[in-house]
Every structure is written in C-alpha cells, then in structure tokens.
Amino acid sequence: MRTRTVVALWTLALAAASGAISLVLTSDHEPHKLATIAIAAPAGLAFVAAGLIARVQRPGNRTGILLLLVGFSWFLGALAESNRSFVFTLGLATNFVFLGFIVHLLLAFPSGRLESRVERSVAASMYVLVALYAASVPFSQFDDVCDTGSCPENAFLIWSSDSVTHVVELAVPAAALGVIAIAIGLLIRRWRRATPPLRRALAPVLATGGGLILLLAALAFADLFLDSARVPNSLVDVALLAIPLSFLFGLLRTRLARAAAGEIAVELGDEPAVNELEDAVRRALGDPSARLVLWRGEREGYVDLEGRSIDLPGAGDQQTVTTIEHLGRPVAALIHDSALLEDPPVLRAVSSAAGLTLENVRLQAQLHERLEELHASRARIVAAGDDERRRLERNLHDGAQQRLVSLSLALRLAQAKLDADPPAASELLTTASAELTLALEDLRELARGIHPAVLTDRGLGPALESLADRTTISVELEALPDERFPTRVEAAAFYVVSESLANVAKYAEASAAKVSVTNGNGHAIVEVSDDGIGGADATRGSGLRGLVDRVEALDGRLEIESEPGSGTRIKAVIPCA
C-alpha cells in the first residue's frame, strides 16, 4: 500500500471520527455522550490504524482490508446519533454492517481467507442478516431505539407494519444468535486443533473477538427473551475496541520476536554449536517442533544435525519449510509450523540470524580444521627432522665411523708388525688406505645428502644437473632456471626433485623421468614426471606427505597425478616472495 493511500485513508478515518463525535455531541437522543465518544471513536480509529499497519506489513493478507472495513463501517453507526431523520435512518439501516465484517474477520484470521465451506456459509449468513435488517427499516417504527423518545422520524418508512417489526425483532436476532453460535463453535474447533505457534497467533484475537460475539449473542438473546433488559452499548464498544488493540498487540509481539531472533547470535556466544542453535531457533519461533536441517549439496540434499538424510514436509502438511540462504546459496532450512508463515518478519529474522550463525559455525570449523592441519603438519615436520637426524647418525655410525675405527685398528696393527713382519704391515697399510678412501666417499655422500654445496654456490640448475647425473634412471632436464630463487625456495625445489627422483628409482618401475623448473609469475614451478606404473598416494607413506608439508610450509602447493598405469606427475608451485 502506497504512503499516499495510507495518508488518505487515515485522514478519512479522522474525518469520520470527527463527524461521529460532532453527531454525538449534538444528538438529542444520546444519553451517554461522553462515554460514547470516549470509546466509540477510538474503537473505529483503532480498527483503521490496525488495518493500515496490517496492509503495509503484509500486503498479501486480506486481514488488513477486513480491519479497515470494520473501522469505517463502525463509523456508519454514528449516523444514528443525528437529529435529522434521513441521516438518523441511514444510521439505523447501516448500524450492524460492521458485524458482518467482524464475523468475517474472526473466521478468516489469521490468513485473511475463509478456508472451509462452513466458514464461508457462516460469514455469508451474517452479511445476509445485516442486509435483511437494513431492508426492514422502511417497514419498522423502531420505537425502542431511543430511551428518551426523542428520536427523529424514520425517513425511509413506507409502511409501518407490526408483523414486520415483530419479524425483525424476533427472527433476525434469533438467526443472528444461531449464526454466532456456529461461529463460536468454529472458533473453538480451530483453537483445539491449533499448534502452539498458531494458538499464540490466535489467542489475543480469539479472546477479544470471541468476547465481543459472546456479548452480541447476549444482546440478541436479551432482545429475544428479556424484553427490557438491554445490554449497554458502551460494553459492546469496549469489547469492540479490544479487537484492534489485540491486533496491535500481535504486531508488537512480532517486533519483540524479531528482536529475540537478533539475540540468537548473542545467546550462542563465540563458539556456537549447531544443536544449541536449533534450541535457540525453537525458542525464538516459539515452536518446539521446529527443526534445523543442513544443506549438503545436490547429491545428498538435506540432512539432520546427526547427518541423517531427511524428507522435507510436502504441500498440505502441518509443517512447512523455510530455506536459509547465505550470500545467495542455500546453507540450511527450517522445518516449522505452517502457522509461522503468517509471521514473515519473525521467520525472516530467525532465518537470517540462523544463517549468520551457521556461517559462523562453518568458518569456525574451517578454522579449526586448518589449525589442526597446521598442528599435524608442524608435528610431521618435527618428526621428519628427528627421523632425518636419526638417519644421519645411523649413516655416520654405520659408514664413515666404522671405517675409521677399522682404519685405526689396522694402523695400530701395522705399527706393531712394522719391525717383525714388514710384508704383513704393508698389507695392513694397503687395507687401511682403501678403508680411508671409502670413509671419505661415505662422508662426501652424507654431506651432499644434508645440503648439496653446489646448490648453495651455483643454484638450482647446476645442482639438478649433478643430481640427474647421479640418479640411476635416465633423467631429462627439460627446463632449468637461469636466475636464482630465494635460498629456501631453491632448497624446497631441490628437495622436491631429489625426493621425487628417489621415489621414481625405488617404486615407479620407470625407464625415464623428466624434470623442469621454471619461473612463473613470481612462483617457482617444479615438475617431475615419469613413465612408470603410477599409483603414488600422499596419504600412504611419509615421503610424499613430507614433500607436501615442505611445500605448504612456504605457502606453496603440491599436486600429485598418479593414475595406476599412467606414470606419476608431481607439480610444486612455490611462491618466491
């Protein structure tokens, strides 16, 4: 509804209220002027106000229109306060129009639609009775309308008929009593069948509306059976005023519920758990049956919090589904009571808060996962360092150290035999010399394994050429960098190539391998491929895992392609900055 329309209708309502007040104030036949003004005018205005708010907030719901119709038709009754016979009679004829709209409103609340044939029949019957009452005006004197007997003449009187008057006085209230009784029955049935969220929506309106129609029923009963006992109009006015106030109360509660939805994230704290979120959503929606389900992509669909696949409610079920999206993609859904669809702002607020919280949960889980991976990788790097130190110690002990021990013993023995048995001493010295050569070779290999000196002195190109020469399989160096990379990048790149070639020699059953190292956009790109059996897996064994850790420690990434039977290709991309 546009602002201009709202302003126009509200201005019209204020004008109608002013007109009604002036009619009451100048009326010759209204004995309770102040009381009537104090209650009747606010009642009409409250209906119009509630109707306008409802139209603005929920344009698709007819409840707002019905509230407006009740409000404006209520002011029609004030015409009966006029001292002019035409206006007075018009007021009499339209006095009960608002009743038709009231019954329609109550039966259609909260959707604004009459759902069943019975409801439509009851509402239609009330409209017919209102029309019958208006149609009877030209045939009735309405002597009992004014207490003071100073009412104006019936301007529409065609023919005063006692029988018509009797029919109007008896049949219309009796029929109204019947219709109201059925309406009350329908409202009670709806209450009993309602789910907690629907009851929460129905409660204020059914309480006030039900009170009013009970009062009207009492009025009809009194008219029928208690000749003189009339229900005071002011009581009806108060009951009527309560209805729009209950609507406004409902709107206020919606705002409070939206605020409560906003508190979900605060309530869950810094480390929200998904099951706690479900409880918070239930509380915010006031729906203990509400469930939170998570979206696991097209293949898996929705799963519950335990990861079990679930079927969403279909059309006609008491529950319905509201999708929770974040940045335009579904992350979860709320399965909730269909009655909550009548409260879109609350549903939107809760969905939005839940979406944000779930995103928070996802980001925290991602962070934890990365931290755990970082811890694991750090532990693996430390373990790999320890393993390497053990390997070095063992190699030293088993290799050079043993040879030097033997050499020492042989020299001592040779010295002892130098005088007594020179040929034996000479033989021992020959053996010792051979041991010394082997010990030196062992030490050289060991030093190269720790860190090749050529890498430090001459860079990656010469170091890889030397490595390729020493490798037992044929290695083709496809591309080598001319420039130097940072020391740590060169060390990591060399490690990737040497470890990959060692794996090729040990496991790949390959006849040849290819190596290339290039500079691509500030990154060292290292590729090693072979024509072997493939099937390498970084999750098995520590060699490839160690490569991944080493490259990732420099913010790089390692890709392994190793389909069985298709050889292996290892590509490392290491940032140079």
Next chain:
Amino acid sequence: MAAERCSCHDPLVITVLIVDDHASFRFTARKLLEAEGFDVVGEAADGRSALEAAGRLEPDVILLDIYLPDIDGFDVALRLKATNHSAVILTSSRDGSDFGSLVRKSGARGFVPKAELSGASLTALLE
C-alpha cells in the same frame, strides 16, 4: 652367521668370540687380537647367532658390539649372563659415556671403545 676355528684350543690361551655386524671390524679385530696372543674361536654378525655360538663355543671372552641388527648388545649380555660363564665385554664405535649405567646393568664385565681395542685393554677388564 658364525665363523670359527676348531674348538680344540690351548687351555692357557684366552678364547674370544667377536660379535659385530660390520665385517671390516670383525676382520681387523680378529687380526689385532690374534696378533696379541688371543684365540679368536668364532664370529657372529647378530644377536641370535651370538647366543647360539656362545652356547656352542663357550669362549672365555665375548667381544659384543652394542648395536646389532636384531637384539641389542645389552639384551644379549643379559641373556648370556643367565646361561653362560663367558666374560662379556661390550664395545661400540661410540664413547662409553653415551651409555650411562646401561653397561653396568647389563651384567657385562666392562666396555671398550672400538678404536681403543687391544689385547691389553681386554686383559685389564678380565683381571
């Protein structure tokens, strides 16, 4: 693996079993000890062979390397203590201080670094 000469040795000569997984050390140690009057009656390259050879040869001295491929020298020494009267002398290319009290607890007669192996060092430990 065990390599030994005949078991019919002179009772006045000290018999030795050398246990080490490095053949070059076994070779040199044998030469050295034999040059100094010891009778090397056998060699073993691992713990199990050592236990078997010790039971069969009953040498006076077992020169036992600490790092063996199957059972380490300390364990071999403990088992020998329960079944054999040979004097066990542990050896290693590492320094004796690397092993703390393990040598004493193993029941061995003593420890000699490989680089300091000699007839005199063995005799000193046997006295």
